[in-house]
Amino acid sequence: xxxxxxxxxxxxxxxxxxxxxxxxxxxxxxxxxxxxxxxxxxxxxxxxxxxxxxxxxxxxxxxxxxxxxxxxxxxxxxxxxxxxxxxxxxxxxxxxxxxxxxxxxxxxxxxxxxxxxxxxxxxxxxxxxxxxxxxxxxxxxxxxxxxxxxxxxxxxxxxxxxxxxxxxxxxxxxxxxxxxxxxxxxxxxxxxxxxxxxxxxxxxxxxxxxxxxxxxxxxxxxxxxxxxxxxxxxxxxxxxxxxxxxxxxxxxxxxxxxxxxxxxxxxxxxxxxxxxxxxxxxxxxxxxxxxxxxxxxxxxxxxxxxxxxxxxxxxxxx
Amino acid sequence: xxxxxxxxxxxxxxxxxxxxxxxxxxxxxxxxxxxxxxxxxxxxxxxxxxxxxxxxxxxxxxxxxxxxxxxxxxxxxxxxxxxxxxxxxxxxxxxxxxxxxxxxxxxxxxxxxxxxxxxxxxxxxxxxxxxxxxxxxxxxxxxxxxxxxxxxxxxxxxxxxxxxxxxxxxxxxxxxxxxxxxxxxxxxxxxxxxxxxxxxxxxxxxxxxxxxxxxxxxxxxxxxxxxxxxxxxxxxxxxxxxxxxxxxxxxxxxxxxxxxxxxxxxxxxxxxxxxxxxxxxxxxxxxxxxxxxxxxxxxxxxxxxxxxxxxxxxxxxxxxxxxxxxxxxxxxxxxxxxxxxxxxxxxxxxxxxxxxxxxxxxxxxxxxxxxxxxxxxxxxxxxxxxxxxxxxxxxxxxxxxxxxxxxxxxxxxxxxxxxxxxxxxxxxxxxxxxxxxxxxxxxxxxxxxxxxxxxxx
Numbered sequence: 001x002x003x004x005x006x007x008x009x010x011x012x013x014x015x016x017x018x019x020x021x022x023x024x025x026x027x028x029x030x031x032x033x034x035x036x037x038x039x040x041x042x043x044x045x046x047x048x049x050x051x052x053x054x055x056x057x058x059x060x061x062x063x064x065x066x067x068x069x070x071x072x073x074x075x076x077x078x079x080x081x082x083x084x085x086x087x088x089x090x091x092x093x094x095x096x097x098x099x100x101x102x103x104x105x106x107x108x109x110x111x112x113x114x115x116x117x118x119x120x121x122x123x124x125x126x127x128x129x130x131x132x133x134x135x136x137x138x139x140x141x142x143x144x145x146x147x148x149x150x151x152x153x154x155x156x157x158x159x160x161x162x163x164x165x166x167x168x169x170x171x172x173x174x175x176x177x178x179x180x181x182x183x184x185x186x187x188x189x190x191x192x193x194x195x196x197x198x199x200x201x202x203x204x205x206x207x208x209x210x211x212x213x214x215x216x217x218x219x220x221x222x223x224x225x226x227x228x229x230x231x232x233x234x235x236x237x238x239x240x241x242x243x244x245x246x247x248x249x250x251x252x253x254x255x256x257x258x259x260x261x262x263x264x265x266x267x268x269x270x271x272x273x274x275x276x277x278x279x280x281x282x283x284x285x286x287x288x289x290x291x292x293x294x295x296x297x298x299x300x301x302x303x304x305x306x307x308x309x310x311x312x313x314x315x316x317x318x
Numbered sequence: 319x320x321x322x323x324x325x326x327x328x329x330x331x332x333x334x335x336x337x338x339x340x341x342x343x344x345x346x347x348x349x350x351x352x353x354x355x356x357x358x359x360x361x362x363x364x365x366x367x368x369x370x371x372x373x374x375x376x377x378x379x380x381x382x383x384x385x386x387x388x389x390x391x392x393x394x395x396x397x398x399x400x401x402x403x404x405x406x407x408x409x410x411x412x413x414x415x416x417x418x419x420x421x422x423x424x425x426x427x428x429x430x431x432x433x434x435x436x437x438x439x440x441x442x443x444x445x446x447x448x449x450x451x452x453x454x455x456x457x458x459x460x461x462x463x464x465x466x467x468x469x470x471x472x473x474x475x476x477x478x479x480x481x482x483x484x485x486x487x488x489x490x491x492x493x494x495x496x497x498x499x500x501x502x503x504x505x506x507x508x509x510x511x512x513x514x515x516x517x518x519x520x521x522x523x524x525x526x527x528x529x530x531x532x533x534x535x536x537x538x539x540x541x542x543x544x545x546x547x548x549x550x551x552x553x554x555x556x557x558x559x560x561x562x563x564x565x566x567x568x569x570x571x572x573x574x575x576x577x578x579x580x581x582x583x584x585x586x587x588x589x590x591x592x593x594x595x596x597x598x599x600x601x602x603x604x605x606x607x608x609x610x611x612x613x614x615x616x617x618x619x620x621x622x623x624x625x626x627x628x629x630x631x632x633x634x635x636x637x638x639x640x641x642x643x644x645x646x647x648x649x650x651x652x653x654x655x656x657x658x659x660x661x662x663x664x665x666x667x668x669x670x671x672x673x674x675x676x677x678x679x680x681x682x683x684x685x686x687x688x689x690x691x692x693x694x695x696x697x698x699x700x701x702x703x704x705x706x707x708x709x710x711x712x713x714x715x716x717x718x719x720x721x722x723x724x725x726x727x728x729x730x731x732x733x734x735x736x737x738x739x740x741x742x743x744x745x746x747x748x749x750x751x752x753x754x755x756x757x758x759x760x761x762x763x764x765x766x767x768x769x770x771x772x773x774x775x
Contacts, residue, residue: 017382019697022375048379128754136755158369159697170755171694177751178698216350226367229352236346290351299347 007040007309008316009061011054013077015046018069019179020156023226027066027287030294034305035064040312047077055086062312063088066284068155070180073284074100087318089311090262091283099258099281102184103152109278112257114250116278117186118143121152124177132170139185140166146188151179155282157221162188189277191269193220194237195292196251197285200261201310207248208296212237228290235299243274250276262311265293361467361489370708371768373696377705378775383737385724386705387774388532388680391655392595394647396639403634415630421618422610423449423602424626427633431602434636435588438564439578442604448613449624453562453589453601457484459616460523460558460585460603465490470514470521474502476683476712476721478532478560479769481525485714492714493521501538502526504549511553523556523585528576529564530679533712533723537677540573547580555583562589562601563679565645568653570677582606590632592680593645596772598628652680658731659724662738668745673724680727683709685720686745689752691760692722693767698748704740705774710767718767720760728775 012035014028015021032042045054047067055063063086071077075097081088091099099105103121110116120139127135139147149172151159159179161172169185176183197208212234215224224230239247251266258264258281265285268276285293287304294304377384407415422428428444435442450456457480465471467489473481475494485492493514495506507524514521526546528538538546550557559576567573577586589601603613617624635641659682663673670687686692692708699705709721724741726734 017376017379017700017703019373019376019700022372025375124751124754128750132755156369170757171691171761174691174748174751174755174757175694178694178696178748179701222369222372223366226372229350229355229358230366232348232350234346234348238346295347295349 007038008312009041009043009058010035010064010312011043011045011058011061012064012066013045013047013051013072014066016067016069016072017047018067018071019154019158020068023156023286023288024066024068024072026289027068027284027291030287030289031064031066031304031308034303035308035312038303038305038309040309047071052080052084055081055084061087062315064308064312065090066287068284068286070100070153073155073282074153087315089308089315091260091264095259095261096283099260099283101153101182102150102280103182105258105281106184106278109254109257109281112253114253114257114278115275117148117189119184119186121182121184123182124173125181127173136169136173137166140169143185143187148186148188149173149176150184150186151176152182152184154179156225156286160221162219189269189271189279191271191277192237192239193267194239194247194270194276195265195267195296196247197263197265197293197296198251198255198260199263199307200255201263201307201314205252206300207251208293208302209236209299210239210244210247211235211292211296211299212239213292226288226290231290233292233295235295237270239270240274243270243276246274247276250278254278254281262314263293263307361487364486368768370693370696370711371771373700374705374770374774376700377770378773382700382703382705383729383733383740384705384775385726385729385734385737385741386707386770387728387772388725388770389728389772389775390592390596390648390680391651391728394651395595395644399639400635403638404631406638407630407634411630415627417626419623419626419629421623422614423447423624424629424633427600427629427636428602430633430636431588431604434565434593435575435577435586435604437642438561438572439574440586440604441578446604446607446610448603448605448610448617449629450601450603450617451621451624452591452596452599453560453587453603454480454484455599455620455624456587456601456603456613457481457558457560459613459620460587461485461488461490463609463612463616464522464556466520468519470519471523471525472507472510472514472521472555473525473714474527474531474534476533476709476718477525478527479707479711481560482712482714483769485525490522491519494713494715494717497531497534497536499536500542501528501531501536502542502546504542504545507546507549508553511555521555523558524550525558525560526576527560527563529561529573530566530676530681532563532679533681533707533709534683535674535676535679535681536683537573543573543576543579547576547583551580551583557584558587559584560587562587562592565593566649566652566680567678568649568656568676577604585609593648594632594635594641598632599625600628600632652678652727654731655726655729655734656682658734659726659738662735666739666742668742668749671745680725682724682726684722684724686722686760687749688720689757689760690745690748691719693719693763695744695748699741699744702740702744704737704744705770706741707769708767710763711769716762716764719763
């Protein structure tokens with residue numbers, strides 16, 4: 001590890017005005033602390049009107065964005081970094097934009113040959129224009145029950161509902177639209193939930209051990225994600241070798257199709273037949289005390305601070 | 319084990335070198351991220367992260383108009399007076415103020431508390447006052463000394479979310495009793511208590527906020543107060559009277575407290591959080607002798623003694639400052655805010671919306687058109703930079719999805735207007751969606767919803 005004098009200063013951006021502000025602040029604090037431990041000088045900042053001034057006043061600093069949800073993860077802020085020629089860790093604005101929107105991301109990944117759930121993505125206006133009843137029934141007929149309803153652009157399972165019958169679909173749609181104007185409706189994939197982190201740094205790609213998620217309540221919802229003790233994590237996932245290889249291969253395929261770099265996380269379901277099915281990818285994976293990527297690093301024998309520091313150094317060298 | 323596994327078929331990988339022995343399997347990590355997860359008490363299991371609570375994280379950002387929290391606006395406090403008073407306190411009585419004190423609270427502030435309660439017609443002796451860490455702790459201690467797991471507390475519907483949380487933490491079942499415009503309904507109260515007893519349950523007390531209730535803003539009329547007391551006397555049911563807002567009466571003189579009408583059947587909780595400042599965390603319980611003794615012992619078990627420095631600080635403020643006149647200025651400020659909110663509601667709210675007309679306190683309770691769900695609508699409001707507390711937080715039984723609580727205490731009048739305007743827009747769009755999807759009645763939610771934390775504006 002380099003001496004601290006030669007390590008770049010880091011601006012950890014966390015918070016923002018998204019629905020995931022709270023999660024982002026937790027991620028930001030954890031990464032900032034880990035970077036300090038390995039010797040970086042770290043400035044922690046929220047995202048507000050002052051942030052451009054902050055970036056300008058530290059031209060040598062590397063930005064580590066830990067913003068979850070819109071603006072932070074949808075590429076908007078990364079677009080600004082690129083505009084201002086600010087050095088930052090992680091994927092480009094364009095890749096983030098594609099990845100964050102489930103209605104686009106799923107299609108891009110499917111196009112690359114990855115198995116994805118059958119999905120319908122619809123803006124709320126279409127229901128008003130064409131009549132909700134026929135569309136809702138059409139979705140039920142095409143996808144079958146149970147199905148998952150999700151906001152197209154959101155994280156932490158916010159606004160997501162598992163729907164068991166036609167009667168439950170309208171309320172689930174309304175709940176998803178509370179998070180944004182487009183919702184995706186997908187077939188529900190029964191199986192084991194697994195997350196695979198991919199670390200691209202210094203020209204090397206490392207696929208971290210898959211984390212198997214076993215929520216005590218049966219549903220990996222917000223409470224199960226952020227209450228320590230509410231979910232059991234098994235790393236590496238208890239999967240056959242071939243299935244493990246298939247899960248890792250899926251993660252790599254998704255990362256490549258989406259053009260992600262740095263640290264990304266790909267979430268998937270392993271069906272009873274051992275087939276992995278893509279759910280979503282994350283350009284700013286959660287780094288909280290209960291998040292998946294730090295667990296994967298732990299199982300791989302990697303130190304969070306050292307990995308983050310490598311990402312910072314690589315960004316600085318770009 | 320610095321690295322674990324490199325995907326073999328990846329173009330960018332520089333480390334692909336075949337043939338190689340199979341990668342050693344790392345040791346399997348199996349964790350719930352809490353090694354004590356099996357050790358917690360049963361009452362701890364309901365303490366969970368909540369998506370609704372997380373949404374309040376944006377409320378304190380300046381872009382957001384927060385009508386969600388319950389923070390008093392203390393910017394008008396004469397800080398120079400408080401500073402002088404504290405300086406004097408430290409120089410003259412510092413070693414006493416920074417020392418341990420009595421578990422029951424310091425004698426001088428217990429006397430002053432009796433003077434404060436005198437404004438609402440209560441005649442009390444300082445010996446019967448127990449000082450607590452905010453009235454919230456008084457509520458905690460009262461529940462601790464009275465309630466076994468499975469006991470019942472009777473509460474208004476809706477009722478204060480912080481009380482419901484305390485009751486739940488002692489595994490107490492809350493049975494709600496409906497209100498009308500004059501406060502809790504005594505016929506429903508009698509029925510609820512009778513039904514509980516018939517079912518072999520033990521209702522320990524009625525928890526009520528007679529003045530400008532949080533969240534409803536409703537006050538019990540003087541007649542209703544007498545009826546509530548008589549009903550509880552007939553039922554032999556203790557009354558816990560929570561009165562943080564009593565002196566913040568905006569339209570008339572304060573009504574007599576329940577405790578002013580009855581000594582033995584009423585346990586009174588008071589607070590300096592709204593009349594002075596919440597950061598000192600000084601509240602109190604006024605209790606009959608035997609109960610007070612138990613509360614004091616419970617207080618010693620909990621904290622040894624309530625914060626001594628804070629008691630001295632509040633006592634000095636009461637002694638050195640015209641605090642009653644300060645309350646007059648607080649009331650003028652809150653009146654303008656309440657009026658701004660009521661006017662804005664009148665101007666902006668969609669048809670079919672109703673709300674209460676509080677004569678004091680901090681809150682207006684809104685009932686939205688049938689079908690809307692305040693909990694699932696909250697993210698839309700956050701996107702539009704306005705926050706409120708969903709009505710479900712104020713019910714232990716999953717009701718309240720059609721309601722929301724708006725607070726007028728913290729934002730200034732122009733921000734309140736803007737917040738209500740944004741909220742109305744959010745409701746219109748939500749109504750539009752409901753209409754499109756033909757949704758029926760507002761849903762019932764399982765379990766208790768979190769309210770905003772105390773740090774939320």
